[in-house]
Amino acid sequence: MGEKDKTLSFRVSEDAYHELTRIAEERDISMSAVMRDYVDMLVAHDGRISVVPEHQATAAADVDETFPPTVEVPTSFVREHERLELEADHLREQLDEYKRYVTALREELETADREDVIRLEDLDQRIEPEDDRFTLG
Secondary structure: OOOOOOOOOOOOOHHHHHHHHHHHHHHOOOHHHHHHHHHHHHHHOOOOOOOOOHHHHHHHHHOOOOOOOOOOOOHHHHHHHHHHHHHHHHHHHHHHHHHHHHHHHHHHHHHOOHHHOOOHHHHHHHOOOOOOOOOOO
């Protein structure tokens, strides 16, 4: 399926409406385009944007911070994370293998003759008191 545009509808105060109209005229675009730009920016930064006066925005730009902020991570941390991911993958593979093995055993048990299966409870009932020795073999 291709992307489908959705329509948003909301109410704003008359003053906000006139201000949006002014902004759109200054930028020589429609009010819809102004709102689309804002929504695109909001989505691109995962909702972490704020509207500030222009003089504060230029002061913040001089600080040379990138958005979103980045953090340097030691190489040892990255290696440990990769090792744990590999170990988790290995454990998942082992779990899948054990599940397949249990499923195979269950299927074998279901298809086997019932006479070949000896239940321990049945043995307890058959044992005579004087005959308590069994040998496996």
